[in-house]
Amino acid sequence: MDLRGFHMLDRRRFQWLVPCLLLLLLGCTGPPQEPEPPATSQPGVTGAQALEPEAPPASDRLEFRMPVEVVQATLRVRQPGQKWHLADGQDRPLAEFKVQPDRVKVKDAQDRELFKIKSKLKGWELEDATGRRLLRARPHQGGWKIEDGAETPFARIVERGGGFVLEDAQGRELTRAEAGSGQVLFRNPSGEEEAVVRGMSDPGVAIWWRLPATDPLAQAALVVFALEVR
Numbered sequence: 001m002d003l004r005g006f007h008m009l010d011r012r013r014f015q016w017l018v019p020c021l022l023l024l025l026l027g028c029t030g031p032p033q034e035p036e037p038p039a040t041s042q043p044g045v046t047g048a049q050a051l052e053p054e055a056p057p058a059s060d061r062l063e064f065r066m067p068v069e070v071v072q073a074t075l076r077v078r079q080p081g082q083k084w085h086l087a088d089g090q091d092r093p094l095a096e097f098k099v100q101p102d103r104v105k106v107k108d109a110q111d112r113e114l115f116k117i118k119s120k121l122k123g124w125e126l127e128d129a130t131g132r133r134l135l136r137a138r139p140h141q142g143g144w145k146i147e148d149g150a151e152t153p154f155a156r157i158v159e160r161g162g163g164f165v166l167e168d169a170q171g172r173e174l175t176r177a178e179a180g181s182g183q184v185l186f187r188n189p190s191g192e193e194e195a196v197v198r199g200m201s202d203p204g205v206a207i208w209w210r211l212p213a214t215d216p217l218a219q220a221a222l223v224v225f226a227l228e229v230r
Helices: 003-028 047-051 203-210 216-228
Strands: 061-065 071-079 083-088 093-100 103-108 113-120 123-128 133-140 143-148 153-160 163-168 173-179 183-187 193-198
Touching: 071 216, 083 216, 093 216, 103 216, 113 216, 123 216, 153 203, 163 203, 173 203, 183 203, 193 203, 203 216
Parallel strands: none
Antiparallel strands: 061 071, 061 193, 071 083, 083 093, 093 103, 103 113, 113 123, 123 133, 133 143, 143 153, 153 163, 163 173, 173 183, 183 193
């Protein structure tokens, strides 16, 4: 190759090299990127954990005290929306309550079925293990009218004065449930404190724990029914 040909080849190489260098420079000098914001998560907390909402206030333990100083029974959630356990004042197991969409089933500590509380079109019914109806409750003037298995009225629950009053069939007051801070207080007709349910503030739910002439296990199951089903 003569000298003239060598110079022409070198010039072609230079013409090809210049665009490549310009593209390389443009890629290295792009628009400035925004600085990353400082991390705000606490040490040891992953991103998934940080996005989870805080758990609601604990309400998985209810204490029934009568008199106020003495624990008679304790209700505890074992599976939210599915299962509750009842224990006595010495924490010995008494019953288990299985929650279904329209009912609560009651079994004793030996896993024997005792009762069922079933939701009805108007109110609910309490049955024994054989299916015999023991109680029926129907809405009545903002409260409830409770009948026995023979459909004889024996109690009423009436909303009054910001709380709920439990009366007998003749309208005589038996007890009054009043909302407190994290508890429901029961007073007798003379206004004296006689019992308390700790762990809830809804007297319309707690009142079932005082239903007269009713098995204590069924009373506690009615509380669970009022919380989970009704």
